Amino acid sequence: AAALFGSNLLGGKRVIITAGPTREALDPVRYLSNHSSGKMGFALARAAAEAGALTSLIAGPVSLETPPHVTRVNVESARDMLAACQERVAECDIFIACAAVADYRPANIAEQKIKKGGEQAQLELLRNPDIVATIAASEVPPFTVGFAAETQDLLAYARDKLQRKKLDMIVANDVSTKGLGFGSDDNEVTVVWDSGQQVLPRATKLALAQQIIKLIASRVSESS
Ligand code: CTP
Numbered sequence: 292a293a294a295l296f297g298s299n300l301l302g303g304k305r306v307i308i309t310a311g312p313t314r315e316a317l318d319p320v321r322y323l324s325n326h327s328s329g330k331m332g333f334a335l336a337r338a339a340a341e342a343g344a345l346t347s348l349i350a351g352p353v354s355l356e357t358p359p360h361v362t363r364v365n366v367e368s369a370r371d372m373l374a375a376c377q378e379r380v381a382e383c384d385i386f387i388a389c390a391a392v393a394d395y396r397p398a399n400i401a402e403q404k405i406k407k408g409g410e411q412a413q414l415e416l417l418r419n420p421d422i423v424a425t426i427a428a429s430e431v432p433p434f435t436v437g438f439a440a441e442t443q444d445l446l447a448y449a450r451d452k453l454q455r456k457k458l459d460m461i462v463a464n465d466v467s468t469k470g471l472g473f474g475s476d477d478n479e480v481t482v483v484w485d486s487g488q489q490v491l492p493r494a495t496k497l498a499l500a501q502q503i504i505k506l507i508a509s510r511v512s513e514s515s
C-alpha cells in the first residue's frame with residue numbers, strides 16, 4: 292500500500308468525501324449524534340490527496356487534524372452537510388460518503404434550553420435527507436461511493452443499498468466485530484460493486500483507505 296504514496300492514480304480528479312458524525316440540535320445546549328470518530332473518512336481524504344486528487348473533506352464535528360493538501364469544510368447537521376455537498380457537486384468527479392449521517396433529527400429545535408418536566412418525555416423526529424442518494428441522483432452524477440455499516444447480513448444489506456441509492460460502489464463494514472470499526476484505528480471491509488466484490492482484510496484505516504482509493508481508481512477508469 293505504501294507504493295500508493297505519491298502515485299498519480301487520481302491525478303487531476305476532484306474528490307469530495309463526507310466524514311464523521313452529524314449533530315442534530317434539540318435546543319441550544321443539546322443534540323442527537325453518534326460515536327463516529329471520522330477516522331475512516333479522514334484516512335480516505337489523506338489517501339485521495341496522496342493519489343493526486345483535488346480533495347475536499349466535508350466533516351462533521353470530530354477532533355482530527357486535516358490531512359495535508361485537503362480542503363476542509365466543517366458542518367454540523369445532516370442538512371448542512373447536504374447543502375455543502377450540493378454546492379460543490381458540479382465540480383466533483385468522485386463522491387465518497389463516509390459520514391455517519393443521523394437518519395433523524397428533532398422535529399423542533401427549542402430556542403431556549405428545554406426544562407425537565409414529568410417522569411416521561413417523548414421526542415418527535417423527522418427523517419433527514421439521504422445525502423449520498425441525493426448526490427447519486429444529481430443531473431450529472433459523480434462516481435459515487437457509499438458505506439454500509441451493518442451488524443447482520445452484511446453483504447445482502449450492502450448490495451441492497453448499492454442498488455437502492457444507485458451507487459457505483461459500496462464499502463461494507465461489519466460494525467459488530469469486536470475492536471473494529473467505530474473509534475478503532477483498524478477495520479476490515481468488503482468493497483462491493485455491480486459486477487464484483489473484494490474483501491480487504493483487517494488493516495489500519497489508512498492502509499484500507501489506500502486500497503479503497505486504488506479500487507475506485509480502477510473502476511473509474513473502466514467506466515469512463
Ligand atoms: N447516508 C447519507 N445520508 C443519510 C444516511 C446515510 O448520505 N441521511 C450514507 C452514508 O454516508 C453511507 C450510506 O448512506 O455512505 C449508508 O449509510 P447507512 O447508515 O449504513 O444506511 P442507511 O441508508 O441510513 O440505512 P440504515 O441506517 O437504515 O441501515
Ligand code: CA
Nearest residue numbers: 391392393394
Ligand atoms: Ca443510517
